[in-house]
Structures are given as structure tokens and as C-alpha cells.
Amino acid sequence: MPQLLTIAISVLFDGLAYAMFLFITSVGLSITMGLMGFVNLAHGAFAMAGGYVVVSLTRSLGIDFVPSLIIAAVVIGAVSVPFERVLYRPLYKSTDLEQVLLTIGLAFMAIAGFTYFYGPIPKSVPLPDWLQGDVSLGFRAFPTYRAFLIVVGAALIAVLWYAFEKTNIGAKIRAAVDNRRMAESVGINVDLLFTLTFALGSGLAALGGGLAIQLFGLTPSFAVLYLVLFLIVVAVGGLGSLKGTLLAALVIGIIDTGGKYIFPQGGNFFIYVITVLVLLIKPAGFYGRE
């Protein structure tokens, strides 16, 4: 029995770390999709680009891992603004299909571009000493890096929750997700709001991409490989819902980790089963608007 408990705790711990990665990377996608209904398949490309910025900063410039993560998030957030202004803006009122095509085209270009400059071989980052090894939590030891991931995730959740629920701009975003036309007619500048959330979402994706290097390694195909996962988290959680994205990330992260423990050959099979079941019962996701 204690052995089963040990296994359950490791699954829960690893699942939680995985869920935090999913949450950090997907939350921006969820909010931008909730605001504009824009299907952004290039979101994974921003995460991948963030990962490579972290690789370059740590390996070539010798900057520490944690400051590199922050710089990468800021840089990618800023870089995403011209994309939104020039390429995304004309397509807000277009069909899903056109948005899918434009953004998948951008993702392909990003993959090809990064393969050209960085090569197709997986990259890793040098971690500082304090993130390596195990950390003891009294009754047992856990890998420090995963613990770090959980702490970062929890801190971001707290910050985002505060910004969403307690600040003026958060209230405006919630209003615009609920009813864009009404929000516009009471004088909220939804376009500006969208640019802001888009930059924030891309920055968070870049942060997620940087954090993921240690977990999965980084190749240019990261942009498409994990994209389906981000989309699943968004669709299962419900568009534009912070709570939903968190719940979906937790459910998928923990069940997938558990599923892989019990049945290692299964791959992502469990994730897809959960997705199909949830969407068949609740087509708009956990907290989406029907």
C-alpha cells in the first residue's frame, strides 16, 4: 500500500509540473481566442521561438537561465505585436478556414526559418546549480526543476487571477470576452485590448517554450508537435476562461502522466480520449459559453 501511495504522489507531482507547462503556454491562446474567436495555429511557433531565444541567451551570451526566460518572454511578446497588427488584424472577420491557413503558414515558415539557423538537432540549456538535483520535502525528494516549474506556474496563476479579477483592465477583458459588441459600445477599445492580450499571450508562450526545453528538448518542430496539445487545453477548458484553462491543464496533465505510467506504449492516446469525451458532452469546454 505505501508503494502505491508513493507512485500516486510521483504521478501527481509530475502531472502537476506538466499541467503548469500546459497552462502557461495555453492561457494566452485561450484569451485571444475568446476575445476575437481567432484560431491561431501559430501560437506554438511563438513558444518555439521563445525557447530558441533562451538557448541563444544562455549558450551564446552566457546569461543565466532565469533572466533569459524573462528576456525571452518580453522579446517575443514585443515581436508578436507587429504580426498581430499587420497579418492577423485583416482576418478577424474572416472564416475559421482562412485563419487556420494563415497561421499554419506562419508556423511552417517559422519551423523552416529556425531549422535553417539552429538545425534540426534537439537543443538543451545549461541550468544553474540550484535548479539541478532533487529537493527534499521532508517525507521524500522531488526533482528540483519540476518543483521550480510548479512554483512558477502557481505564481503566474496568482498574478493572472489578480489581474483578471481585481484590476480595471482585467474587468475590461472579461467584458469583451462575454460580449464584444456591448463592450465596444460602452467605450472599451477592444482592438487595443486584443493587441495587449496577444502580446501577453505570446510572451507567456515564449516563457512556456523556454521552460519546456529541460522537459522535452527543443527542436523547430516543437511549433506543431505541441500545438495540438495547447489547442486541446483551450478547447477543453473553454475559450477565454482562465479557470477553464487551468482546470483543463490539470486534468490533461495529471491523467496523461498517470496513463503513461500505467500504459507506457499509449503515448498521447489518453489525452485524445479525454478531449473527445469532454467535447462530446460539453462542446464549449468546461467553462466556455455555449
Added chain:
Amino acid sequence: MAVSETTPGRAARERAAEYLIRRHYFSWPEALPWLIAIACFFIFPDRMTFGSQVLIMVMFALSLDLILGYAGIVTLGHAAFFGIGAYTVALGFVKLGWSEPITGIIAAGIVAGIVGIAAGWFILRYRGLTLLMLTIAFGAMLLESGNIRSDFTGGYDGLPGLTFDPLLGMFQYDLYGRTNYWYVLVVLAVVFFFVRRIVYSPFGQALTGIRENVRRMHAIGSPVHRRLVTVYAISAGIAGIAGGLFTQTNAYVTLTVFDFDTSAKVMVMLILGGTGRLYGAFLGAAVYMILEDKLSKMSPSFWQFGIGLLLVVVVMFAKRGLLGIAEAIGRKTKRGQA
């Protein structure tokens, strides 16, 4: 009184019927792709293996056009049906020794069509992102299950060394794939005329109606869900036939047929050519395959960048694909003459 009420109704119905019949007439330019396909046989006799692959992708893109271009179902999981067809033929040979090619692809079409009914019945209630995610998840589930049972499917190593009986018991396969080319071309012609017939039927008009305004179709009492499931199953069946031909002409199959990339690729081909116009599939698949063949030899990442750029340009400047551009030029020159 009753007569005066039905007269305008009947006149409208006759006008609609006349319109459909007129659209159904063959026009001369429609012979062009077929003539080009036959001409290619004589011009490039040693590239017929590649030619057969192009024709197979044309058929696959055509099946997608039926649901995407006409019924407006956006799917990124159509490779599922291509893969089911491919594996029906492959497993039929490996497990049952089924080596007759024509009944093989018929079986592939039927199996894929039945799966299409089952999957479509569940997922076609939804639209937008939910539908897109369900199609992706469905394709990915098949891929993962194939991988779990890789003892059965051969996994990513695939099932090599499949050999099939001579066509109709008469035509042996040759090294250059010439028999295969004719085989695929004839099957494509049969499938094409079937699809063309559907598109210009009242059923096809109902599909266009669903694409354009699903609420109005509900309001006039059209059985929307049943029509969508029907067309989804037909499209799945055609994709299955294309998959079966893929296995037969390559004599091997791997799980990559189920990849997300395969679904994305066929959609890119169709969009490139132009959706909702049947011949877009021909032009798009041919242009895509030839560019891929030439450019990826130079550098694979160069090719991937090019196809990405092409997609962005098509969406920003040429929403109706290459055929849309051709039509716009055609209209302009006509106006110039008048």
C-alpha cells in the same frame, strides 16, 4: 385558388431544375485536365510512379473538396480515412491474403465510409473550433492506436513487400508504374464523375446551403445533420479508395499516412487550387506535388518555408486559389473584348 398558389411555386422549381441541369452540362474546358493527364503518359513515360502519386493526391483532395468546399466542414483529420483505406488493403493482404486489387479498393472505400458514418454522426453536431478539435483528436487517436498495436500494423516501420494480383487478371505491373498510372487514372475518372454528379444534384445544393447559412437550412426544414453525415461518409469512402490505391501503388504502407501532416498537406493542396470547384483539387495537388518534388530536393526547409509563404500569400491576396485567379483574369479579358 389552389392552382394560383402552386403556379409560382412550380415556376420557381422549374427554374431551379433548369439551373441545375445547365450547370450539369459538360463544357469543353473540362476535358483539359484529362487530356493533360493522358498527354503526360506519353511525354514523361519514365515518371509514371510519381504521376500515379499525383493522381492519388488529386483524388484525396477531391474528397476533401466535397466536405470542405461544398459542405463547409473544416477538418484537419481527413488523413484518418486515407489511412483506414490504406490499412484495409494492407491488412487484407497480410492477414487474409486478399491480393485482388479492384475489390481491395472497393473494400477500402466501404470500410472508410462506415467509419465515416460513425465518426460523422458524433462530431458533425458541432461547428467551429470544437469540430476542428474533434477531427484532429479522432485522427490522432487512430494514429496512437496503430502505434500501440504496432505488432499488427507494423508501426512506423510499416508493412513492406505487399504484392497484388495483375489488374483484371490481365495487366502485369511494370517497373515504371505505367499500368498503375492507367489504373489510378481510370479510378479517378469514375470517382470524379460520381462526385460531379453529387455536387450538381439537389443534395449538393442543400450542402452549399448548409455551408452558406445553416440556420436558414434548419428553418426551411432541411435535415442538416443527416445530409452532413451522408456527405462526410461519401467523402470518407473516397479518401479510403485513395488510401487503398496508395498502398497498392507503393506496395508498402507506414503509420505516417495517419499523420497530422498528411491532413494539413491535403488541405493546403485544395486551398492552393481553390475550394468548391472540383478542378481546384486537380490543379492544387499537381502544383503542390511538382513543387515539392523539385524544391525539396534543393533543401527541405526551403520547401517548407515556401509552402508557408504561399499559404500566407493565398490567404491575404488570393482567397479563391489559383483557379480563382485564373477566373478573375478570364473575366477581365472578356470585359476587355466587349
